[in-house]
Amino acid sequence: MSIIIDRRLNGKKKSTVNRQRFLRRYRSLVKEAVQDAVDQRSITDVESGSDISIPKKDLNEPFFHHGQGGHHGHVHPGNKEFNSGDRIQRPPGGGGQGSGDGKASDSGEGADDFAFQINREEFLEYLFDDLELPNLIKKELKDSTDFKMKRAGFTTAGSPDRLNIIRSLRAAHARRIALSGKDRKVIRTLKRELREMEVSTDDVDEQRARKIREEITVLNKKLKRLPFIDDFDLRFNNMTKVPQPSSKAVMFCVMDVSGSMTRDIKDMAKRFFLLLYLFLERNYEAVEVVFIRHHSEARECDENDFFYARETGGTVVSSALRLTDEIITERYSPSEWNIYIAQASDGDNWEADSSKCNDIILKKLLPVCQYYSYVEITDRHHQNLWYEYKSIEQAHPGHFAMQQIRSYGDIYPTFRRLFEKKEGSHAGS
Amino acid sequence: MLEAETPVKKVKRKQPLSTDSEWTFELLQIYDREFSRLADKFRLDTYPNQIEVISSEQMLDAYSSVGMPLMYNHWSYGKSFLSNQQNYQRGSMGLAYEIVINSDPCIAYLMEENTMPMQALVIAHACYGHNSFFKGNYLFRQWTDASAIIDYLLFAKSYIAKCEEKYGISAVEDVLDACHALMNQGVNRYQRPTPMSAEQEKARSQEREEYIQRNLNDLWRTIPVRESEKGKQNIRFPKDPEENLLYFIEKNAPLLETWQRELIRIVRKVAQYFYPQRQTQVMNEGWASFWHYHLMHEMYDEGLITEGFIMEFLHSHSSVVYQPDFDDPRYSGINPYTLGFNIYRDIRRICENPTDEDREWFPDLAGTDWLDAVHFAMKNFKDEGFILQYLSPKVMRDMHLFSIDDNEINPYLEVDAIHDDPGYRQLRENLANQYNLGNREPNIQVYNVDVRGDRSLTLRHYMHKGRPLEDDSTNEIIKHVRRLWGFEVKLESVDDENIVQYSFEPPKEKSSADAKP
Numbered sequence: 001m002s003i004i005i006d007r008r009l010n011g012k013k014k015s016t017v018n019r020q021r022f023l024r025r026y027r028s029l030v031k032e033a034v035q036d037a038v039d040q041r042s043i044t045d046v047e048s049g050s051d052i053s054i055p056k057k058d059l060n061e062p063f064f065h066h067g068q069g070g071h072h073g074h075v076h077p078g079n080k081e082f083n084s085g086d087r088i089q090r091p092p093g094g095g096g097q098g099s100g101d102g103k104a105s106d107s108g109e110g111a112d113d114f115a116f117q118i119n120r121e122e123f124l125e126y127l128f129d130d131l132e133l134p135n136l137i138k139k140e141l142k143d144s145t146d147f148k149m150k151r152a153g154f155t156t157a158g159s160p161d162r163l164n165i166i167r168s169l170r171a172a173h174a175r176r177i178a179l180s181g182k183d184r185k186v187i188r189t190l191k192r193e194l195r196e197m198e199v200s201t202d203d204v205d206e207q208r209a210r211k212i213r214e215e216i217t218v219l220n221k222k223l224k225r226l227p228f229i230d231d232f233d234l235r236f237n238n239m240t241k242v243p244q245p246s247s248k249a250v251m252f253c254v255m256d257v258s259g260s261m262t263r264d265i266k267d268m269a270k271r272f273f274l275l276l277y278l279f280l281e282r283n284y285e286a287v288e289v290v291f292i293r294h295h296s297e298a299r300e301c302d303e304n305d306f307f308y309a310r311e312t313g314g315t316v317v318s319s320a321l322r323l324t325d326e327i328i329t330e331r332y333s334p335s336e337w338n339i340y341i342a343q344a345s346d347g348d349n350w351e352a353d354s355s356k357c358n359d360i361i362l363k364k365l366l367p368v369c370q371y372y373s374y375v376e377i378t379d380r381h382h383q384n385l386w387y388e389y390k391s392i393e394q395a396h397p398g399h400f401a402m403q404q405i406r407s408y409g410d411i412y413p414t415f416r417r418l419f420e421k422k423e424g425s426h427a428g429s
Numbered sequence: 430m431l432e433a434e435t436p437v438k439k440v441k442r443k444q445p446l447s448t449d450s451e452w453t454f455e456l457l458q459i460y461d462r463e464f465s466r467l468a469d470k471f472r473l474d475t476y477p478n479q480i481e482v483i484s485s486e487q488m489l490d491a492y493s494s495v496g497m498p499l500m501y502n503h504w505s506y507g508k509s510f511l512s513n514q515q516n517y518q519r520g521s522m523g524l525a526y527e528i529v530i531n532s533d534p535c536i537a538y539l540m541e542e543n544t545m546p547m548q549a550l551v552i553a554h555a556c557y558g559h560n561s562f563f564k565g566n567y568l569f570r571q572w573t574d575a576s577a578i579i580d581y582l583l584f585a586k587s588y589i590a591k592c593e594e595k596y597g598i599s600a601v602e603d604v605l606d607a608c609h610a611l612m613n614q615g616v617n618r619y620q621r622p623t624p625m626s627a628e629q630e631k632a633r634s635q636e637r638e639e640y641i642q643r644n645l646n647d648l649w650r651t652i653p654v655r656e657s658e659k660g661k662q663n664i665r666f667p668k669d670p671e672e673n674l675l676y677f678i679e680k681n682a683p684l685l686e687t688w689q690r691e692l693i694r695i696v697r698k699v700a701q702y703f704y705p706q707r708q709t710q711v712m713n714e715g716w717a718s719f720w721h722y723h724l725m726h727e728m729y730d731e732g733l734i735t736e737g738f739i740m741e742f743l744h745s746h747s748s749v750v751y752q753p754d755f756d757d758p759r760y761s762g763i764n765p766y767t768l769g770f771n772i773y774r775d776i777r778r779i780c781e782n783p784t785d786e787d788r789e790w791f792p793d794l795a796g797t798d799w800l801d802a803v804h805f806a807m808k809n810f811k812d813e814g815f816i817l818q819y820l821s822p823k824v825m826r827d828m829h830l831f832s833i834d835d836n837e838i839n840p841y842l843e844v845d846a847i848h849d850d851p852g853y854r855q856l857r858e859n860l861a862n863q864y865n866l867g868n869r870e871p872n873i874q875v876y877n878v879d880v881r882g883d884r885s886l887t888l889r890h891y892m893h894k895g896r897p898l899e900d901d902s903t904n905e906i907i908k909h910v911r912r913l914w915g916f917e918v919k920l921e922s923v924d925d926e927n928i929v930q931y932s933f934e935p936p937k938e939k940s941s942a943d944a945k946p
Binding site for chain 1: 458479481486489504505556606610613752828833840845846848859863893909
């Protein structure tokens with residue numbers, strides 16, 4: 001009488017919705033936890049999910065229960081030496097072990113956190129929540145192979161698999177009505193005449209009646225000969241190819257690798273670039289990254305060289321900016337690409353060079369790029385580069401932003417400040 | 430595994446059903462058939478069984494929605510899912526071996542990771558133990574509809590989903606949160622509503638939609654009252670205190686939309702469905718443990734299972750009924766499995782081999798048919814009565830039970846009874862009290878509504894032995910009640926002489942609907 005069912009293949013994710021509800025409800029708490037997590041761990045594993053812990057007391061589900069005090073009794077097992085009438089000192093903390101209600105929730109309030117895991121997608125979502133890419137424009141790709149078929153009304157010609165039956169029959173119906181209208185009108189009048197002859201008290205003109213009947217038969221036959229559906233009734237769903245606007249972005253990472261840049265500073269820069277990369281990746285289908293390192297001269301390189309190769313020398317920032325400009329003209333036409341430039345430096349620059357940088361940025365880079373962000377990783381005083389840039393920022397607040405990073409803890413907040421959602425700052429879009 | 434090496438030697442025994450620890454669907458069927466045969470022998474009357482094999486992930490899912498196969502969506506189930514998942518993955522929590530649902534057919538989940546002996550144990554425990562309890566115990570017979578619950582949950586789930594679509598997730602969540610906080614106060618304790626099928630339920634819900642709103646208007650009629658009638662205003666509404674807060678709010682809250690009333694009703698129904706389970710924990714688990722123990726031994730005696738098999742079974746069984754002492758770090762109250770199992774076992778012992786003590790304490794039991802006795806005990810009690818009736822001095826001695834008196838006016842705790850002659854009765858009474866839901870949970874009732882005034886709702890907590898309510902959660906709940914009721918809400922704790930001891934009032938909010946008549 002028992003039925004045994006194998007349910008193992010049934011859905012496993014029954015709790016997904018409830019889990020999402022939970023995350024949704026505690027969005028702000030989870031966000032805080034994510035931000036803490038970012039500060040704590042190396043940015044390279046931002047890519048994985050994360051353990052999240054939020055204070056337990058914030059997610060209590062209250063229910064009526066007794067608090068401390070009053071008069072109550074508990075029965076416990078495992079008596080060893082007690083006799084009736086023994087008096088025991090009240091355990092410190094008041095409650096006595098085991099509340100007797102079998103529910104220990106009234107003790108240990110807020111002592112521990114509620115911990116759970118979120119996956120990479122969720123992690124990034126919380127990480128970049130409320131941030132936006134400034135001046136984002138969807139650029140159409142010239143030689144895009146990405147087409148989408150879209151419905152575009154109906155045509156009278158097409159392949160049988162696109163045949164729209166309802167439309168076709170409707171057209172046929174209309175045609176039949178249109179073509180038969182005159183004949184049916186005649187039939188109606190003839191019929192009326194016939195009926196009048198039948199009801200009239202006069203003698204029936206048999207000859208006339210027969211003639212009418214014959215005429216009606218002929219006309220009816222003619223009507224029947226109308227084709228139910230004809231070639232030109234057919235309607236086909238029309239599809240047209242619509243090119244998909246696809247947005248692509250290129251990100252230029254520009255970093256000073258001169259002797260003054262220590263390992264620590266580079267590491268901070270790397271974290272910053274990674275955050276930016278992840279963020280761009282979420283907003284664009286394809287993100288290309290160009291690494292440009294410079295000391296007194298600039299060079300395009302791969303990621304590994306960018307972060308780890310050692311070089312020394314003076315610092316000429318303009319060399320890197322010039323190279324950036326060259327690469328843009330060569331490979332990344334601004335009409336096709338969203339261009340983001342991120343520069344990290346410790347603020348050192350050759351005195352006479354800063355005004356040149358100013359020039360290149362203003363004249364060449366800012367007109368073509370979406371956003372230019374500059375982070376200065378230093379805890380010393382600012383040097384002339386900073387002040388030059390400051391003037392650019394004031395002139396182009398929507399397209400140029402700069403921030404200073406002093407320690408690891410600053411990286412994420414700085415990043416947030418740079419990409420905060422600003423209202424009405426969409427200068428270019 | 431033990432059983433692989435253990436040959437079966439006894440000649441008169443039957444062939445063992447299996448010797449391997451791996452289970453297969455055929456084996457499940459064979460074992461189930463044997464258990465079913467034995468269950469008939471012991472007059473275990475059950476609903477038909479529906480045994481479902483699931484994976485551990487599915488078990489986690491089932492766990493998190495109060496064990497039900499389908500449940501409406503709510504963040505709190507997500508929360509419990511996350512914490513279960515975390516605990517399980519970290520290895521700090523094992524999963525239950527089974528979940529069984531009081532429905533007709535009775536659905537039991539087996540985990541695929543279990544070994545054959547475990548599966549057998551679970552089938553005996555859930556499909557014959559719990560199942561017969563659900564069908565036999567008077568509380569379940571009286572209060573729940575095993576045949577209707579799945580349909581009802583289906584209705585509830587889709588209704589709530591529709592509300593979410595129509596009114597937004599947050600709006601629905603607000604109501605559900607508030608209802609969940611009052612869930613334990615949302616049951617009728619003494620009076621059972623007539624059972625209803627899911628279709629009737631659906632039809633009724635639509636009818637109610639217009640009807641309730643019409644009736645409400647009567648209660649809140651704002652036509653001016655004549656001077657002579659003003660004197661009547663100190664008549665309380667409701668005339669008698671109402672224990673079912675959710676019911677009262679559903680029927681009387683002035684500002685709720687009809688769909689909100691329906692949500693309250695759903696939570697109320699679910700709470701009512703679980704109410705018997707909360708009252709029969711010891712009896713129910715004890716009964717199931719008693720029978721898995723018995724059925725497995727019966728199988729062993731017939732030679733249907735090997736020695737290794739019964740060893741593995743006994744190992745699992747003893748960890749299920751293990752009771753740590755009060756001073757053990759693992760101690761977290763009395764294990765209902767142990768207590769219940771011990772009492773049922775003792776009933777059988779008293780019937781079969783009564784001592785002089787038993788003859789004195791249980792003259793009606795000693796020497797009678799044990800099967801009749803345990804069935805009677807299972808059918809006609811809830812935990813408190815069961816303990817009061819059947820807890821014998823021997824079980825108290827075996828478990829070394831003792832009772833502590835904790836009175837806040839004394840600076841000490843006093844041991845008021847232990848497992849000795851003068852203490853047995855007192856101890857038994859104390860333990861029974863401990864399982865009395867009426868004592869365990871605060872007694873809160875709707876006391877008055879200021880119908881002619883500011884429509885404020887007054888709840889009363891009738892204190893039991895001077896025990897106060899816990900502040901933080903009470904204040905939280907008052908806010909929830911206020912949200913449902915729509916006007917000010919106050920809760921007073923009164924002592925035996927009806928003198929208000931504590932009073933809870935939420936800080937006044939600027940109420941949007943503060944329209945005074």
